[in-house]
Amino acid sequence: MAKTHVTMRVNGSEVEGLVEPRTLLVHFIRENLALTGTHIGCETTHCGACTVDLDGMSVKSCTVFAVQAEGSEITTIEGMANADGTLSALQEGFRQMHGLQCGFCTPGMIVRAHRLLKENPNPSEEEIRFGIAGNLCRCTGYQNIVKAIQYAAAKINGTEFREAAE
Numbered sequence: 210m211a212k213t214h215v216t217m218r219v220n221g222s223e224v225e226g227l228v229e230p231r232t233l234l235v236h237f238i239r240e241n242l243a244l245t246g247t248h249i250g251c252e253t254t255h256c257g258a259c260t261v262d263l264d265g266m267s268v269k270s271c272t273v274f275a276v277q278a279e280g281s282e283i284t285t286i287e288g289m290a291n292a293d294g295t296l297s298a299l300q301e302g303f304r305q306m307h308g309l310q311c312g313f314c315t316p317g318m319i320v321r322a323h324r325l326l327k328e329n330p331n332p333s334e335e336e337i338r339f340g341i342a343g344n345l346c347r348c349t350g351y352q353n354i355v356k357a358i359q360y361a362a363a364k365i366n367g368t369e370f371r372e373a374a375e
């Protein structure tokens with residue numbers, strides 16, 4: 210099949226590649242760019258393990274063709290750490306609050322939470338749960354993910370961290 214040349218910015222760097230029109234963005238990210246933090250957990254757009262930040266939106270990259278991302282600005286989990294290599298508030302929060310177990314949902318969860326906290330810097334527990342409803346986790350039961358996001362929000366806002374009720 211004829212291939213199309215695509216260019217986009219991923220984690221601050223210009224990238225390019227030759228893709229078939231049918232190539233999913235998640236496959237372009239994982240296979241062409243070797244950014245394998247972004248995962249695939251379903252074939253029905255439910256799980257959100259493939260979530261990336263695309264032009265300021267949380268997007269399930271299994272449901273976008275790579276050609277549709279031409280010219281876009283994408284951030285994946287590999288671009289989430291601070292410039293000096295230290296963990297972002299969310300990454301730190303997930304570690305501190307034990308918001309991950311197998312780690313398979315975690316890249317998508319953190320990338321989604323990153324956008325959620327831009328959309329709503331001080332979310333309630335209910336708003337966090339609703340805000341990550343597009344991201345499934347089979348391990349944690351979500352409770353500690355909620356705490357991790359609250360931890361990160363407090364750190365970013367410079368406020369006191371208050372855990373969700375058990």
Ligand code: FES
Pocket residue numbers: 248249250251252253254255256257258259260269270271272
């Ligand atoms: S891989 Fe499950 S929503 Fe994309």
Ligand code: FES
Pocket residue numbers: 308309310311312313314315345346347348349
């Ligand atoms: S930590 Fe295993 S699926 Fe979420």
